[in-house]
Amino acid sequence: TPVVWSPDTRRHEPRHEVWVGVPTPGTEVAARVDAILDAVGPGRELVEADPYAAEALHAVHDRGLVEFLRTAAARWADGPYEELVGQSRVVPYVFPTPALLSGMPPTPPTALHGLAGQFGYDTMTLVGPGTWEAALAAAGCALTAARLVADGAPTAYALSRPPGHHATPTGYGGSCYVNNAALAAQSLRDAGHARVAVVDVDAHHGNGTQAIFWERADVRYGSLHVDPAAGWFPHVFGHAGETGDGDGAGATRNLPLAEGTGDAAWLEAVHALAEWVADCDALVVSLGVDAAADDPESPLEVTAAGYHRAGRILGGLGLPSVLVQEGGYHLPSLGGLVTAYLEGHEA
Numbered sequence: 001t002p003v004v005w006s007p008d009t010r011r012h013e014p015r016h017e018v019w020v021g022v023p024t025p026g027t028e029v030a031a032r033v034d035a036i037l038d039a040v041g042p043g044r045e046l047v048e049a050d051p052y053a054a055e056a057l058h059a060v061h062d063r064g065l066v067e068f069l070r071t072a073a074a075r076w077a078d079g080p081y082e083e084l085v086g087q088s089r090v091v092p093y094v095f096p097t098p099a100l101l102s103g104m105p106p107t108p109p110t111a112l113h114g115l116a117g118q119f120g121y122d123t124m125t126l127v128g129p130g131t132w133e134a135a136l137a138a139a140g141c142a143l144t145a146a147r148l149v150a151d152g153a154p155t156a157y158a159l160s161r162p163p164g165h166h167a168t169p170t171g172y173g174g175s176c177y178v179n180n181a182a183l184a185a186q187s188l189r190d191a192g193h194a195r196v197a198v199v200d201v202d203a204h205h206g207n208g209t210q211a212i213f214w215e216r217a218d219v220r221y222g223s224l225h226v227d228p229a230a231g232w233f234p235h236v237f238g239h240a241g242e243t244g245d246g247d248g249a250g251a252t253r254n255l256p257l258a259e260g261t262g263d264a265a266w267l268e269a270v271h272a273l274a275e276w277v278a279d280c281d282a283l284v285v286s287l288g289v290d291a292a293a294d295d296p297e298s299p300l301e302v303t304a305a306g307y308h309r310a311g312r313i314l315g316g317l318g319l320p321s322v323l324v325q326e327g328g329y330h331l332p333s334l335g336g337l338v339t340a341y342l343e344g345h346e347a
């Protein structure tokens with residue numbers, strides 16, 4: 001399995017997130033790239049991602065979001081923010097939700113700190129110098145991996161970072177800016193694969209991917225994740241009743257799992273999703289390894305052996321597969337978990 005990576009993915013430094021009103025250390029750190037690379041690199045072909053321009057992101061994102069992400073860090077540096085608060089990150093503090101709008105048509109804000117909440121939907125996903133370059137490189141990893149698979153490789157792994165499955169057509173959040181897996185899926189569609197499946201094994205529901213394909217029948221989205229109803233991100237999506245709409249009715253499937261779920265029930269859900277997508281022509285796996293027992297960001301209790309088995313199940317479908325890195329935050333075990341999945345998928 002070729003490993004597609006880019007040195008630019010290290011350029012995003014979240015520094016901190018604002019969690020329940022307090023700055024806490026960022027979890028989605030650049031060291032994740034090297035933790036994974038050191039583990040999966042040996043014995044596999046390393047491929048540096050092709051360069052892509054902002055326009056490549058329009059396949060799944062609105063231009064307004066792409067333009068905001070591309071320019072926000074430079075505009076922040078030009079603004080009064082350095083003198084006001086010193087070194088800081090772009091973070092929304094006003095959100096134009098229905099509660100603010102009250103049915104009235106708003107005028108677009110002029111200040112960047114007023115604009116940020118139009119695109120950013122939480123306080124944990126900060127934009128700083130290098131965020132755009134890293135997010136574009138992460139997308140490039142996924143798009144390059146999809147190209148390798150479209151050109152005939154059975155499987156390719158994209159070491160995308162920052163992750164992507166929480167990025168919606170118009171918004172960023174959940175440590176995600178650009179939806180790498182959705183770009184890979186769309187790229188496989190464009191290459192002629194008629195029915196593409198996205199199976200999302202990250203501990204969290206991929207609300208962004210679900211949103212992108214919500215009304216489409218040609219890209220199926222299936223996810224297993226910790227039950228958002230138990231108080232987990234993204235809180236308002238990921239429930240079993242969400243199954244798609246319009247042409248996409250029935251093409252979304254969510255399997256929320258209780259806190260504390262371990263290998264047995266987690267693998268049953270992986271198996272159910274595998275059967276559900278077996279008749280597709282290509283597969284994208286949103287490969288988050290934060291469902292692992294020692295991960296600080298989720299209460300699921302999956303082991304490395306569980307991830308290996310998940311790889312066996314999804315790889316066993318025999319579909320051309322693009323594996324896209326999502327979450328996974330416990331640096332000491334991160335590389336081993338990704339390797340376990342890859343070895344299972346390759347077997």
Ligand code: SP5
Binds near residue numbers: 019025124163202328
């Ligand atoms: C891609 C992905 O896995 N995104 C995860 C988004 C969920 N983050 C929720 C964070 C909740 C608070 N974390 C407290 C961290 C303390 N440092």
Ligand code: ZN
Binds near residue numbers: 203204290326327
């Ligand atoms: Zn996650």
